[in-house]
Structures are given as structure tokens and as C-alpha cells.
Amino acid sequence: MNYFQFPAIKTTAIRMDVVNDPGKSSRAFSAYFDEELSAGYFLRCRREEDGLHLFVDDVNMANVKGNWGQSQVGLVTENLGATYNGMLFYQSGSVPVSTIVIDQVACGVGQSLKLNAAIQPVNATNQILYWESSHPAVVSVTQDGIITRHTTGYARITSHVADGGTVKGITEILETGLFNPDKSSSFIIYPNPAEDVLNYSLPDLIKEFSIYSLLGEKLSDHIPDGSNKVYLRKLTSGIYFAMAKTENGIYTKSFSVLKN
Structure with a gap:
């Protein structure tokens, strides 16, 4: 493993696959990251004749020289373990999130509601959530967890920790009206x-x-x-x-x- 120390930067989950391929000067390699969550910091690498160059925001941070094989490059915080989930590297902090439970709600057409997500353990290091809807045209969701129903139909709302971890919380906005919060309050x-x-x-x-x-x-x-x-x-x-x-x-x- 090659280790390079950069000045402190803000980023989240990223992955970069690089292959040692001599003779292909200035070849760029791909990176996966969330531009909004990483606050605009961009990690990239470029193969040149003298080795592999690593850049952050177009600043050359380090060069990798020698006979190196296929690698996966990621930005990590020192003394904090990084996990590879099959798609990207991520760091969940010293106390990772174990579960995310989202309250079930009923939402009528034209109505907006804020979803409540319970994170366990309560002292988890990273509690910033990323929200997405399976059918935004039916029910959209903001990054504050506010849903708005635009028309009748079904949608699945998913929330996961913004560090790229695999733990997810899911709630279903049902078309059938199975859930009735007023009637079920005493249950x-x-x-x-x-x-x-x-x-x-x-x-x-x-x-x-x-x-x-x-x-x-x-x-x-x-x-x-x-x-x-x-x-x-x-x-x-x-x-x-x-x-x-x-x-x-x-x-x-x-x-x-x-x-x-």
C-alpha cells in the first residue's frame, strides 16, 4: 500500500481504479464521488512517463513511482478505518450507523410532510442522511427529508448515511392508503x-x-x-x-x- 498525506480537505466516499500501463502518457482515470457532499473537491489521477500523479483540485499532491499493479485509490482520514462496499470506499467514523428506521406516513396529493428517521446508535459519528425517491414524479423528497406527493401512485423513499455506507432506511408511500395515522394512534x-x-x-x-x-x-x-x-x-x-x-x-x- 502506498501512503500519502495531504492537507486536510472535505470529501466523502470516492473510488478510483487505476492500472499500470506504461507508454500511455497523460491518461486520465475515473473517480466516483458525490459532488455536493464532497463540497467540490475533485480527486483525479493521471499516468505520465515518470509515474502516476494524484491531483486534488488540480493541485499535484503526490507521485507514485515504480512497478505498481492495478490499484484502487481513495481519500481517507488518518487513523480512521476505511471500508470498501463493492462500489466505493467510505469512512463512517468511530461509531458507525447500524440502523435507520423511517416513520411510515400517509401523504395526500398536494401535501408535504417531513419524514422522521431514527438513527441507531444515537451517538453515531456521521448522521447526515441522503434521501432519494424511486418515483419522484409521484412523491419527491428533498435532502431535508421533506416529501411532496404530486399525484396518486406508489413510491419508495430511501435514506442512507452520506458517507457511502450500506445501511439504509426505507419507507413506502402506499397508493392503497393502508396506513391511517389517526386511526392507529392508539395502537x-x-x-x-x-x-x-x-x-x-x-x-x-x-x-x-x-x-x-x-x-x-x-x-x-x-x-x-x-x-x-x-x-x-x-x-x-x-x-x-x-x-x-x-x-x-x-x-x-x-x-x-x-x-x-
């Missing part, structure tokens, strides 16, 4: 996230308790036995809907499962 489930057991409570007598995937697929049925708990051993880590059926109606609430 309590805990802990959230859960691992193997989910507890629930509701003032009304629950006749049927079901668990659904985010796509609306029924995964399990539970006949209440008075214990007010349901076992989640067959579920993998992810986000689900709990639905309780009573004489007065149907109550729904989202919850997450986190397996150790």
Missing part, C-alpha cells in the same frame, strides 16, 4: 426495532393480528391468546406492517426487525 407496538418478540396493545379487543411486508404481502396470522405478543423468529431484518383487526375497525402500524 402501540414495542420494542421497535424488535428481534424475536413484538408486544402490542390496543384499547379494543383484538380479534386478529397479522404481519405484512412493505409490498402488502401477508406474512403471518396470529390469533390473540391474551399474552399480547407475537413471535418474529421467521422474519429477517427489515421493515414490516402490523395490522390488528377489531370490531371497531382495522389498525396498522409499521415496525422494524433487527436480527443480531
Whole structure:
């Protein structure tokens, strides 16, 4: 490994693949990074006759000389481990994010709402989130987590840590109106996230308790036995809907499962 120390610069996740190919002078190599999050700093490298030149903002920072093979170059903070996730290098700080849970909401056409994302652990080093929508024409989202529904339809909102890590939080804005926040306010489930057991409570007598995937697929049925708990051993880590059926109606609430 070649190590070069640069003056402090602000950047996030980047990757650069370079190949030792003598005789191809001034050949540029590609870099992956987020221009907005990296505040405009640009890392690039160029193969010249005397070796590989590394540049930051067009300033030549270092030269790599000698017989070097195919390499992956990244900017990292000293004494802080870097992880390669198959696409890019990233640094999550001394306390990485383990889970991101986004509240499920109902959003009508023309309405805007701010999504609440719960990050665990609460003392995670990097808590800056990047937001994106699967269908921005249906529901768009800003980088502050504010969604706006433009028309009827389905959209998946994803949030991930801006350092390039693989941990993501997902919420689904459903066309079916399965989620009703006013009706479900008295429906309590805990802990959230859960691992193997989910507890629930509701003032009304629950006749049927079901668990659904985010796509609306029924995964399990539970006949209440008075214990007010349901076992989640067959579920993998992810986000689900709990639905309780009573004489007065149907109550729904989202919850997450986190397996150790």
C-alpha cells in the first residue's frame, strides 16, 4: 500500500481504479464521488512517463513511482478505518450507523410532510442522511427529508448515511392508503426495532393480528391468546406492517426487525 498525506480537505466516499500501463502518457482515470457532499473537491489521477500523479483540485499532491499493479485509490482520514462496499470506499467514523428506521406516513396529493428517521446508535459519528425517491414524479423528497406527493401512485423513499455506507432506511408511500395515522394512534407496538418478540396493545379487543411486508404481502396470522405478543423468529431484518383487526375497525402500524 502506498501512503500519502495531504492537507486536510472535505470529501466523502470516492473510488478510483487505476492500472499500470506504461507508454500511455497523460491518461486520465475515473473517480466516483458525490459532488455536493464532497463540497467540490475533485480527486483525479493521471499516468505520465515518470509515474502516476494524484491531483486534488488540480493541485499535484503526490507521485507514485515504480512497478505498481492495478490499484484502487481513495481519500481517507488518518487513523480512521476505511471500508470498501463493492462500489466505493467510505469512512463512517468511530461509531458507525447500524440502523435507520423511517416513520411510515400517509401523504395526500398536494401535501408535504417531513419524514422522521431514527438513527441507531444515537451517538453515531456521521448522521447526515441522503434521501432519494424511486418515483419522484409521484412523491419527491428533498435532502431535508421533506416529501411532496404530486399525484396518486406508489413510491419508495430511501435514506442512507452520506458517507457511502450500506445501511439504509426505507419507507413506502402506499397508493392503497393502508396506513391511517389517526386511526392507529392508539395502537402501540414495542420494542421497535424488535428481534424475536413484538408486544402490542390496543384499547379494543383484538380479534386478529397479522404481519405484512412493505409490498402488502401477508406474512403471518396470529390469533390473540391474551399474552399480547407475537413471535418474529421467521422474519429477517427489515421493515414490516402490523395490522390488528377489531370490531371497531382495522389498525396498522409499521415496525422494524433487527436480527443480531
